[in-house]
Amino acid sequence: QKEVEQDPGPLSVPEGAIVSLNCTYSNSAFQYFMWYRQYSRKGPELLMYTYSSGNKEDGRFTAQVDKSSKYISLFIRDSQPSDSATYLCAMGPYGNNRLAFGKGNQVVVIP
């Protein structure tokens, strides 16, 4: 079993819809969780970062972590065509820079 599972299926949504992405993980040592956005032919760009279970909001983005279920989610409200990108979940143990990544979800927001 991979440490991080992220269904890599592409996702197409109409502009204004809510995008919902999620990852599951198996390593209980993972303590911090991130979502990155990656545009084509670019490096990943950090979107959200959290240590604790619960919700964290930043503008149109909400990151949700449930450590008891080993499950994290990212929600994008009022999606825009500029949100079209690949979204990667990443996580690691506290104090360790070795991140484990999901395979990423390609999101297309249709105007």
Add this chain to the structure above:
Amino acid sequence: KAGVTQTPRYLIKTRGQQVTLSCSPISGHRSVSWYQQTPGQGLQFLFEYFSETQRNKGNFPGRFSGRQFSNSRSEMNVSTLELGDSALYLCASRGEWGGDTQYFGPGTRLTVL
């Protein structure tokens, strides 16, 4: 602050050759990590350097090596290139041990023919 920079951005090599990639972290960041990204495997951790010392290593063969200089710039080297080494190689820098998140550079796209 300027972001993470990587050079070159694109490289084409043939099997058996070796290659060196360079990464300059964000000013003040002392930790540099390297990742390989392929469509099949996604992002995989190669190694991490902090203050010129390798602190973590992923599950890659010894053909993959790296180093870090006193100014925190880092290089990674791949010897005896194989077709499967074709990938986007990403460098990420981090501010403090266990404190900040990792910020990625644009990557070097390596094609092995």
